[in-house]
Each structure stands twice: as structure tokens, then as C-alpha cells.
Amino acid sequence: MPMGDLRDAGGVSTETHTSAAELRAFLHGLPGVDRVGAAERADRLAGRSVKAAAKAEAIDLAISMVDLTTLEGADTAGKVRALCAKAARPDPSDASVPRVAAVCVYPDLAGVAVRALAGTGVAVASVATAFPSGRAPLEARLADTRAAVAAGATEIDMVIDRGAFLAGDYLKVFEDIAAVRDACGPAHLKVILETGELATLDNVRRASWLAMRAGADFIKTSTGKIPVAATLPVTLVMLEAVRDYRAATGRQVGVKPAGGIKTTKDAIRYLVLVNETAGPDWLSPARFRLGASSVLNDLLMQRRKLTTGVYSGPDYFTVD
Amino acid sequence: MPDATRLTVRKTYKLFIGGAFPRSESGRSYVVDDAKGGFLANASRASRKDVRDAVTAARKAFPGWSARTAYNRGQILYRVAEMLEGRRDQFVGELRDLGLGKAAAGTAVDGAVDRWVWYAGWADKLAAVAGSANPVAGPFFNFSTPEPTGTVGVIAPDDPLLGLVSVVAPAIVSGNTAVVVAAERAPLPAITLAEVLATSDLPGGVVNILTGSRAELAPWLASHMDVNALDLAGAAAEDVAALEEAAAGNLKRVLRPGAQDWARTPGTGRMTAFLETKTVWHPVGV
Numbered sequence: 031m032p033m034g035d036l037r038d039a040g041g042v043s044t045e046t047h048t049s050a051a052e053l054r055a056f057l058h059g060l061p062g063v064d065r066v067g068a069a070e071r072a073d074r075l076a077g078r079s080v081k082a083a084a085k086a087e088a089i090d091l092a093i094s095m096v097d098l099t100t101l102e103g104a105d106t107a108g109k110v111r112a113l114c115a116k117a118a119r120p121d122p123s124d125a126s127v128p129r130v131a132a133v134c135v136y137p138d139l140a141g142v143a144v145r146a147l148a149g150t151g152v153a154v155a156s157v158a159t160a161f162p163s164g165r166a167p168l169e170a171r172l173a174d175t176r177a178a179v180a181a182g183a184t185e186i187d188m189v190i191d192r193g194a195f196l197a198g199d200y201l202k203v204f205e206d207i208a209a210v211r212d213a214c215g216p217a218h219l220k221v222i223l224e225t226g227e228l229a230t231l232d233n234v235r236r237a238s239w240l241a242m243r244a245g246a247d248f249i250k251t252s253t254g255k256i257p258v259a260a261t262l263p264v265t266l267v268m269l270e271a272v273r274d275y276r277a278a279t280g281r282q283v284g285v286k287p288a289g290g291i292k293t294t295k296d297a298i299r300y301l302v303l304v305n306e307t308a309g310p311d312w313l314s315p316a317r318f319r320l321g322a323s324s325v326l327n328d329l330l331m332q333r334r335k336l337t338t339g340v341y342s343g344p345d346y347f348t349v350d
Numbered sequence: 351m352p353d354a355t356r357l358t359v360r361k362t363y364k365l366f367i368g369g370a371f372p373r374s375e376s377g378r379s380y381v382v383d384d385a386k387g388g389f390l391a392n393a394s395r396a397s398r399k400d401v402r403d404a405v406t407a408a409r410k411a412f413p414g415w416s417a418r419t420a421y422n423r424g425q426i427l428y429r430v431a432e433m434l435e436g437r438r439d440q441f442v443g444e445l446r447d448l449g450l451g452k453a454a455a456g457t458a459v460d461g462a463v464d465r466w467v468w469y470a471g472w473a474d475k476l477a478a479v480a481g482s483a484n485p486v487a488g489p490f491f492n493f494s495t496p497e498p499t500g501t502v503g504v505i506a507p508d509d510p511l512l513g514l515v516s517v518v519a520p521a522i523v524s525g526n527t528a529v530v531v532a533a534e535r536a537p538l539p540a541i542t543l544a545e546v547l548a549t550s551d552l553p554g555g556v557v558n559i560l561t562g563s564r565a566e567l568a569p570w571l572a573s574h575m576d577v578n579a580l581d582l583a584g585a586a587a588e589d590v591a592a593l594e595e596a597a598a599g600n601l602k603r604v605l606r607p608g609a610q611d612w613a614r615t616p617g618t619g620r621m622t623a624f625l626e627t628k629t630v631w632h633p634v635g636v
Contacts, residue, residue, distance in 0.1 A: 340599060341402050343409070343576025 048243070050201040057200055057240060063231035063267055072262035075306055076299045085298070089333050090128050091313065092297040093120060096329075097155055097286065097321045099134040100350070101162075101254065107142045110135055113323075114146035116348055121330050124337070130326065131315040132185055136161070137178035144182030155185035155220070159210055162224075162253035164189035168206060175213040185218040186210070187250060190237065192227045200240055207244035220248035220286055220319075223268075226258030231267050238271035242283050250286040250321065259289025260321075262303060269307035282311065288321025294332040297325055323350050363393045363537070365400060365561065366544035368407030369554020375399045380562070382538060385449025393537045396560040398570040401529065404558035405576050408501040408527040411555030416498045416525035424473030427523055430550040431466035434459075437546060441511060444539045448510060461613055462515040469519035472621060476524055480622050484629070491632040496625040498525035499603060500578030503571035505564060505593075507584040510536035513612045514543065517583045520620035522556055526579070529558045529571060533584060537561035565589065572596035579603040579624045583610075 080088050098117045100109060114133055121127040132153035133143050140156040147154060156178035160166035166174075175186055188210045194202040211219050221241035225234050241249050249268055251260040265287045272283045285308070287300055297320055304312045312318050327347045334342040363382075364371040376397035384390040415423070434441070438459050445455035480496040502521045507513035510533050521528045532540035544559045560567060564584065572580055573596040580602045582590055590606060597604050605623045 340573035340596075341405070341570065341575060343405075343574070343600075346575060 048201070048204060050199075053200045053204060053240070053243075054198070057236040060232075060235055060239060063235055065231050065263075068231055068263040068266050072266045072303065075302050076262060078299075078302045080298050080302065086333070086336050088298045088301055089294060089329050089336070092294070092301060092320060093326065093329050093333075094128040094131060095315045095318055095320050096130040096326050097132045097134045097288070097319045098130045098326060099254070099288070099321055099323050101134070101136060101157060105136060105139060107139065110139045110142045111146045112348070113350065114143055114150075114152070116326070116350070117152045118147060118150035120326060121334070121347075124334075127330065127333065131319055134185075134187065134321065137174055137181065137183070140178050140181040140183040153185055154183045155187055156181070156183035157187045157189075157222075157253075159188040159206075161187070161189055161222075162255040164191050165193075168209060171206070172209060172213045175210050179213070179215055179217050183217060185220060185248075186214050187220045187222055189222045189224060189253060190241065192224055195228070195233070195237060195240075200236075203237075204240055204244045207241055207246065211245035218247040219245065220250045220284075221246040222250045222253055222288075224253055224256065225251045225260075225264045225268075226256045231263065234264055234267045235271055238268050239275065242271070242275045242281075246283060248284040248286050248319070250288055250319075252287075252289040252321075254289035254321065260287035260291060262299060265300060266303055266307055269304060269312070272312070273308045282317060284317040284319065285312065286319040286321050291320055291322045291325045292328065293325065294328050297322075297329060326350075361391070363391055363541045363561070365394050365396055365404075366541065366548070366557070366559040367400065367404045367555075368410070368558065369548060371541075371544070371548075374562070375403065378562075382535070384447045390447055391538060393541070393561045396531075396562040396567060398567070400560055400562075401567055401570045401574070404529040404560055405501060405503075405571075405574055407555040407558055408529050409576055411553055412498075412500060412525075412527045415522070415527055415553055415556045418525070420474040420477065420525075423523060423525065424470045426551050427466055427470035427473060427519060430546060430552065431463050431470065433546045433550045434466060434543070435463050437542070438463075440542060441539060444542060445511060447538075448536050457613075458509075458512045461512045465512065465515045465616075466519055468616075469523045469621075472618070473523050476618075476621060476625075479618065480625060481627075486631070489634045491634060492629065493632070494627050494629045496524065496622070497628045499624050499626050500526060501576065502526045502528045502579045502581060502624050503574070503577045503602075504528050504530040504581040505568050505571070505584040506530050506532050506540065507607075507610060507612070508533045508536065509610070509612050510539040511543065513583070513610070514540055516612045516616060517581055517620065518557055520616070521579075521581065521624055524621055524625055526624050527556045527558075529577070530560065531564055531567045531571065531584070532559055532561045534562070534564050568593055569596055572602070573599055575600045577602060579605070581605045581620075581623070582607050 117130045117133045132155045134155040137156045143154045158175040158178045159171035223237040276282050331342045374394040374396050378395040379392040380395045382390045441459045442455045482494045484492040486492040572593040580597045
């Protein structure tokens with residue numbers, strides 16, 4: 031892997047002199063991903079048994095990593111406020127449940143979420159850049175981003191131009207991300223690769239490096255709007271990418287699988303994957319997030335099973 | 351005469367959860383003996399996680415099953431009777447393995463078939479008997495209608511077929527879904543009955559059958575917050591109080607073990623035990 035070149039280029043978010051040819055040579059110079067091997071490794075790690083005290087710890091950690099998300103056309107301010115209340119106090123009957131990491135909404139509702147979450151310590155994330163397709167003029171996408179930041183969002187989830195990426199126009203994707211990075215100002219930038227549309231794990235690795243070099247604070251798997259969302263092998267490849275990127279540059283980028291994470295078991299599998307791939311440095315809400323909504327109820331149900339000793343049911347938790 | 355060189359194909363007795371036949375999550379099994387103490391088969395020994403999975407399956411099946419018309423539920427229960435009738439010889443054989451004589455086994459299977467038919471007939475009559483049109487002092491119609499209570503945990507009695515049918519059919523005929531812990535020493539007819547249920551247009555998850563230790567499984571079922579009612583027909587007398595206590599956590603309706611003569615005509619008690627009454631006011635003339 032040509033990591034030496036990168037270090038020489040001082041390749042972090044301030045990279046400015048990137049040529050199309052250099053970028054292309056770099057991304058295509060990344061080693062290929064062994065698809066079968068990645069699936070096998072993810073499968074093997076998924077079989078790890080996490081029980082009792084370790085499970086209790088994993089559940090609390092997973093809750094604190096959730097980006098509680100509502101991204102529906104039918105979202106209302108009331109629904110967002112309800113979700114914010116849940117984010118700050120996931121289980122009203124148990125104050126020892128940690129709050130979630132962030133609430134993720136559309137930009138027009140970011141202001142509502144910011145007001146509802148003031149003083150709770152829960153961050154407000156907003157999708158932007160013509161989510162979920164990203165098919166809008168750059169100016170519109172930047173305006174979208176600025177509006178979300180102006181409304182108070184401290185985390186921006188942007189989508190990359192998958193069309194340009196698949197067509198091989200890496201520089202365009204790079205410059206888009208860099209431009210959105212600038213528009214974010216102090217806000218954290220999560221770059222959604224939409225891995226379900228990238229076709230191969232090689233592409234996932236390239237897109238991860240591309241996003242990190244362009245200044246992403248987080249790389250995120252999916253929008254949740256297409257059938258193929260986060261999978262363990264894809265997340266494995268992304269975790270390897272952030273690990274290698276830190277080894278090359280010293281900068282630590284976070285990872286956020288999103289979509290399709292529905293059960294506690296799923297969530298714990300991701301935590302095991304993080305620990306075994308990127309390492310314990312990533313086991314914190316600052317470096318790893320779970321983009322989901324329904325998984326929170328399952329985590330709370332399992333948590334209550336551990337504290338009360340009896341199985342709980344969906345009747346006792348909010349319907350989101 | 352069967353070919354002497356042919357190996358017998360033995361059935362693996364598994365659980366019945368959500369319309370599928372999985373092995374126990376725990377991988378455990380236990381030996382089931384015939385009446386003379388000889389080896390009959392290995393049955394799955396379900397764990398508390400199988401209970402949890404079965405309750406999840408039952409909960410998932412509840413909205414669809416309870417929304418079926420009563421007439422349709424009756425048709426499906428009748429279909430179960432048809433399928434059971436078609437497997438009469440198999441059930442007679444299984445009951446004889448457990449020590450019943452030929453005539454007694456035949457009577458028990460016929461009784462089980464007839465029990466399904468009997469409850470099938472009740473499906474669309476239950477509302478008329480357990481519901482009412484109430485006189486009120488105002489321009490309203492006022493109806494009380496029986497509604498299914500939700501998921502029912504059933505500890506099946508020792509009678510392996512007729513007893514089992516006599517507790518499962520009344521629980522599901524009104525639209526409830528059931529998680530059944532089969533008779534501990536005689537679980538094989540229950541799993542064979544599951545094969546009948548799986549081929550009777552009964553939606554997956556409406557009946558879930560677990561085999562294993564009652565003493566191990568019943569407390570988990572009794573304390574489960576997503577179970578709405580509990581039938582203790584097969585619970586040991588000394589365990590009933592503790593199970594009722596565990597069931598109090600979410601105010602489950604509990605049916606205590608009663609007379610165990612399963613051959614008698616049952617009456618409506620087992621059906622109405624798992625119903626809730628909904629009363630609706632409707633303005634006259636609208």
C-alpha cells in the first residue's frame with residue numbers, strides 16, 4: 031500500500047493539491063479486498079459469545095453509540111421532539127440507561143431537534159447534500175449543508191456522488207466532499223458511501239480512503255434508503271480502512287454502519303468487529319456510531335431482561 | 351416384507367416455532383422412553399431462549415391471526431381436523447408406543463379429531479354467546495364483543511394428544527396465538543401434531559410447540575412480559591402458586607389446572623378464559 035506517499039503529502043483534511051491522476055493511481059493502488067475472506071472473517075467474529083456482565087456493558091455502550099434516526103417524508107416537528115425525548119432518556123423508568131449519541135434528522139427539522147435537545151448532551155446530526163440520492167447541483171448541496179449547520183446541527187451526514195465515483199471521476203467526488211467539509215465549518219462531517227450501490231468491496235475500500243483523504247470525520251455505510259444497507263463485511267473493510275489510515279497519517283476517522291441493524295445481537299456483532307479490527311480506540315461514541323432507530327428498543331428490552339430477570343415485550347417501550 | 355438391507359429413516363423430533371421446525375437453540379436433547387422403558391427417540395430440550403423466540407413468533411402472528419374472520423379461523427381449525435384424520439394411523443402408532451392399547455389409542459385420536467371439529471364450530475358462534483347487545487338509556491347501540499387477549503402460554507397436560515388438542519384449540523380459536531410446552535415424558539405426538547398444523551393453512555407462529563422440561567420452561571413463560579395469559583393445565587400442583595406469582599408481573603389471565611378428564615365435552619370455559627370484552631357505543635341512525 032502506498033502509505034509512504036500519503037505521509038509525504040501530509041494527506042489529511044487540508045489536502046489541496048490533489049490531481050485526478052494522482053488520486054486515481056492512489057485509489058487503484060490500494061490492495062484488493064478478498065471478498066470471501068472478508069465474509070468469512072465477519073462471520074467468524076459474529077459467532078463470538080458475549081454474555082452476562084460483558085453483555086450488559088456492550089448493551090450500554092451500544093445505546094450510547096446510537097444515532098437515533100428518523101428520515102421519513104412524513105416526519106413532523108412533534109415526531110422529532112418525541113424522538114429527542116427518547117434520545118435523552120431512552121428508558122423513562124430507568125435513569126441508569128445512558129443517553130444516545132445523537133439524533134439524526136432532515137435539515138429542515140434540525141432546528142426543532144436542537145431546541146428539544148438543548149442541555150441534554152445529545153448531539154444533533156442532520157443529513158444534507160440532497161440526501162439520499164445526492165443528485166443536485168453542488169451549490170444546492172452546499173446550501174443544504176449550510177442551512178443545517180446554521181440551524182444548529184453539529185454533525186452533518188453527506189452523501190457522495192455515487193454516479194461520479196462509479197464512472198471513475200474520483201476528483202469530482204473528492205472536491206465535493208472537500209467543499210462540503212468547508213461548508214460544515216465546525217460541524218463534524220460524516221460521509222455516506224452508500225456501499226449498497228458501490229458493487230464491490232474494492233470500491234468500498236477506495237471510497238473509504240477517498241472520503242478520509244477529502245476530510246471526513248466519519249465514514250458511514252448507507253443511507254438506509256436502498257435495500258442493501260450496512261453489512262458486517264462492508265463494515266469490516268471500512269474499519270480496516272480507518273485503522274490503516276490512522277497508521278499512515280495519525281488522524282483517527284470514525285465509522286458508522288447504518289440501516290438494517292435491528293437487534294441487540296446485530297449491535298453486539300458490530301462492537302466485536304470494531305474491537306477486533308480497528309481496536310478498542312474506536313469503541314467510543316466519538317469514533318463509532320450505529321445509525322438505527324428500531325435497534326434501540328431491542329437494546330432496552332434486553333437491558334431490562336438483564337436487570338429484572340424476566341423477558342420484556344414491545345408493549346413497554348415507545349412506538350417510533 | 352420390507353427389504354432387509356434397507357436402513358430405517360428415523361424422524362428427528364425438533365421444536366415448532368414460527369411455522370418452522372428448528373432444533374433447540376441450546377443444542378440439547380433428551381431421551382424419550384416408550385411404555386416399557388425402551389428407547390423411543392431423542393426429543394429437543396428447549397431452553398429459555400427458545401421460549402423467547404417462540405413468544406416473539408407468537409406475538410408476530412397475533413395481528414394477522416386475530417384479524418382473520420371468525421369464519422375463516424373455523425375453516426382452518428376444521429382443516430386441522432381433516433389433516434389429523436389423514437394421519438390417524440401414525441398417531442395411533444405413537445400413542446401405542448406410549449402404552450395405550452389399540453382400541454384406547456384409536457379412541458384418543460378420534461377424540462382429538464372430534465375436538466378440533468367441535469372447536470372449529472365455535473369460531474363464529476363465540477361472539478354470539480360471549481358477547482351481548484346491551485340496553486342503554488340513550489340513542490345508542492351498545493355492544494360487548496369478545497376479543498382475543500393476545501399470546502397465551504400453555505403448559506400442556508400429560509395426556510399427549512387429546513389433552514394437548516383440548517388446551518390448544520380453545521386458546522387459538524378466538525384469535526389468540528399460543529406458545530405450548532408439550533407433555534414432558536410424551537412429547538412426540540405434540541411434534542407430529544405440529545406437522546399437522548404446519549400443513550393446515552394455520553399461519554406460522556399461531557401455535558408454537560416446545561418440548562423439554564416443564565419445570566425449566568414454565569417460569570420463563572409465566573414471567574414473560576409479552577405473554578398475556580397462561581394456561582397451567584399441565585403444571586405440577588406444587589408449582590402453580592409460584593407460576594401464578596410470576597404471572598402477576600403483567601397481570602396475565604391465569605387458568606388453573608382443573609379436572610383432567612379430557613374425553614368429556616369441554617364446555618366454553620377454556621375459550622372464554624382467554625377473551626377480553628370490548629364494549630362499543632354507536633349512535634343510532636348513523
